[in-house]
Amino acid sequence: EPEVTQTPSHQVTQMGQEVILRCVPISNHLYFYWYRQILGQKVEFLVSFYNNEISEKSEIFDDQFSVERPDGSNFTLKIRSTKLEDSAMYFCASSHLAGDTGELFFGEGSRLTVL
Amino acid sequence: AQSVAQPEDQVNVAEGNPLTVKCTYSVSGNPYLFWYVQYPNRGLQFLLKYITGDNLVKGSYGFEAEFNKSQTSFHLKKPSALVSDSALYFCAVRDMNAGNMLTFGGGTRLMVKP
Numbered sequence: 042e043p044e045v046t047q048t049p050s051h052q053v054t055q056m057g058q059e060v061i062l063r064c065v066p067i068s069n070h071l072y073f074y075w076y077r078q079i080l081g082q083k084v085e086f087l088v089s090f091y092n093n094e095i096s097e098k099s100e101i102f103d104d105q106f107s108v109e110r111p112d113g114s115n116f117t118l119k120i121r122s123t124k125l126e127d128s129a130m131y132f133c134a135s136s137h138l139a140g141d142t143g144e145l146f147f148g149e150g151s152r153l154t155v156l
Numbered sequence: 157a158q159s160v161a162q163p164e165d166q167v168n169v170a171e172g173n174p175l176t177v178k179c180t181y182s183v184s185g186n187p188y189l190f191w192y193v194q195y196p197n198r199g200l201q202f203l204l205k206y207i208t209g210d211n212l213v214k215g216s217y218g219f220e221a222e223f224n225k226s227q228t229s230f231h232l233k234k235p236s237a238l239v240s241d242s243a244l245y246f247c248a249v250r251d252m253n254a255g256n257m258l259t260f261g262g263g264t265r266l267m268v269k270p
Contacts, residue, residue, distance in 0.1 A: 072256060074258075076258075082262070083261065084260040089256050097255050097257050132199055132200065144202040145202070147200040149197075
């Protein structure tokens with residue numbers, strides 16, 4: 042069964058450093074998402090991406106965050122200058138169609154620890 | 157704005173007994189409703205969804221959920237719980253008139269004891 046894959050599974054970084062989290066969505070999916078889950082808290086939407094541009098973003102997704110799909114398969118989330126409060130599990134997800142009734146398929150997450 | 161409430165942080169049930177995990181939602185338009193399950197150190201796995209039609213939807217692993225528009229609820233149910241059902245369950249809603257963003261509830265930890 043096709044699945045969303047994420048790397049790294051865990052990254053530890055120093056505050057102020059740049060981090061790139063990578064995702065390979067399911068191959069025939071067209072919509073890509075990043076969500077995050079701070080330990081013990083709810084899953085929060087960050088951004089959605091379609092046709093090589095951001096379609097929606099939340100208040101969390103400020104200028105420190107960026108996304109891109111550099112090579113048609115990977116979908117990356119970059120945090121330019123990490124803060125302690127960026128420590129969380131970051132989930133990538135993909136879906137087949139926009140505004141559709143389909144479910145999102147999630148990866149297993151990348152745990153980011155900012156020291 | 158859309159929101160989801162899961163009023164119980166934890167639900168405890170004995171194996172073989174029926175289980176219910178509660179969810180209520182708020183959207184301005186018509187809702188698409190979803191349940192996901194998260195096992196320890198794993199991602200979110202889709203269980204079931206309500207889009208339209210029959211209010212009772214059936215999903216993976218014997219789970220089902222009932223959409224109740226008047227009560228704005230979408231409770232997750234299973235007739236007979238298994239120890240292996242122990243996990244974190246998330247309800248989520250998408251407003252069909254407001255794009256693709258899924259809004260999740262805070263999650264309910266289900267503990268099934270032998």
